[in-house]
Amino acid sequence: MLDSMTLPVVGAPMAGGVSTPALVAAVSGAGGLGMLPGGYLTPEELAAQAVEVRELTDRPFGINLFVPQRLDRAALEQAVTAYRMRLLALARARGAVVPEPFWGDTDHWEDKAELVRVVGASVVSCTFGVPPASRVAEWHEAGLEVHVTVTDPLEAAAAQRAGADVLVLQGAEAGGHRGTFDPSATPNRLDHLGLLAWVGSETSLPLVAAGGVTTSGDTGRALAAGAAAVQVGTALLLSDESGASVTYRAALRDPDLTTRVVTRAFSGRAAGAVRNDFVAMQDDATPAAYPVVDQLTKPLRRAAARQGDVHGIHIWAGTGWRAAQERPAADIVRDLVP
Ligand SMILES: Cc1cc2nc3c(=O)[nH]c(=O)nc-3n(C[C@H](O)[C@H](O)[C@H](O)COP(=O)(O)O)c2cc1C
Incomplete structure (x- = not known):
């Protein structure tokens, strides 16, 4: 819960093994709000990780879910097949196998949306879209505070209509996937300060500012511009508790990798990433699928x-x-506060 935090720092949920239960617990334990990413996990894996967080801290924590989006299979199928062909040679060279495209639900949204009510979390946060108002109402009945990531005022209005308690304003500076509701749209370039000014003039909901926050100066500016807290991902990537792989850690420190881009190359959804050869080869060819x-x-x-x-x-x-710094997450969180 935002009002239970003693430090105005939310630890961004980082799916794919980066936000470990230890990282979530460390952020909450420091007085911020740790967010456990539910994306890509099976419901069973998510439940097990929530239990782990609960064992590590008695402070409030949240769970993050990806809101599923409709895919226009008929419109995208040909482009996906062509993209898959491009990957085959690369995969062979790596000894990897490219699966056949699967167009059904792989993220178990319904099961996880039920699960979050009973695993000890205080907050549920959503990205990629707005959960149905009926679902938000169920979460409220279970005592959960509901955060929704938005990237423009129209998305903010939709989240508010669905009953969100907190809006996470994700600026274009953010690492990882842009939360832009329409996955085929080119994400805007508004930064979190621009979003705070614009969305803040249209809502009285508490706002959490995300994107590019890595210093106490960044936090101070966001709070002065009306944010209730900041949400940080990249600042925690190299923390001791981060699950980032050895190769990912090395890439973040690689002096030859100097450019950050927003690319669909890896997943079909626009994401903030450091540019490497894969991006250079695939960026233009990737369908929004x-x-x-x-x-x-x-x-x-x-x-x-x-x-x-x-x-x-x-x-x-x-x-x-x-x-980003190689230190205990609790120290990083404390140093982010002016
Ligand atoms: C490695 C990584 C994974 C991410 N995974 C998620 C996720 O699972 N769910 C989510 O809502 N946001 C995710 N994000 C985005 C963050 O919530 C947040 O918007 C972003 O980290 C803020 O920008 P910053 O990275 O510059 O601090 C991810 C960000 C990163 C860097």
Whole structure:
């Protein structure tokens, strides 16, 4: 819960093994709000991780879910097949296998939306869209505070109509997937300060500012502009408790990787990442078919991570990636507060 925090710092949920239960607990334990990512996990895995967080801290924590989006299979199928062909040679070279495209639900939204009511979380946060108002009402009945990530005033209005308690304003500086509701739209370039000014003039809901926050100065500016708290991901990527792989950590520190872009190359959904050879090769060719593309590229990315190749993994990163530090997460969180 936002009002239970003694420090105005939310630890961003970072799916794919980065936000470990230890990281979530460390952020909450420091007085911030740790967020456990539910994306990509089975309901059983998510439940087990929530139990782990509960064992590590008695402070409030949240769970984050991906709101499923409708995919226009008929419109995208041909482009996905062509993209898969491009991947085959790359996969062979890595000893990886590209699966057949799967167009059904792989993220178990309904089961996880039920589960979050009973695993000890205080907050549920959503990205990629707005949960149905009926679902938000159920979460409220279970005592959960509901956060929704938005990237423009129209999305903010939709989240408010559905009953959100808190809006997470994700600026273009953010690492990882943009939360833009329409997955085929080109994400806007509004930063979190711009969003705070614009959305803040239209709502009285508490606002959490996300994107590019890596110093206490960044936090101070966001709070002065009306944010109730900041949400940080990239600042925690190199923390002791982060589950970022050895290759990911090396990539973030690689002096030859100097450019950050927003790319669909890895998953089909636009995401903030450090540019590497994979982006250079695939960016223009990738259809906006998340999560189908995500599943096609996953075996390649996993193989590249095992092989220590920074040019084959997704290097999710916000604009402040050079400021990420190898320290305990609690220290990082404390130092983010002015
Ligand atoms: C590695 C990584 C994974 C992320 N995964 C998620 C996620 O699972 N759910 C989510 O809502 N946001 C996710 N995000 C976005 C964050 O919630 C947040 O918007 C972003 O980290 C803020 O920008 P910053 O990285 O510059 O701090 C992720 C960000 C990163 C860097």
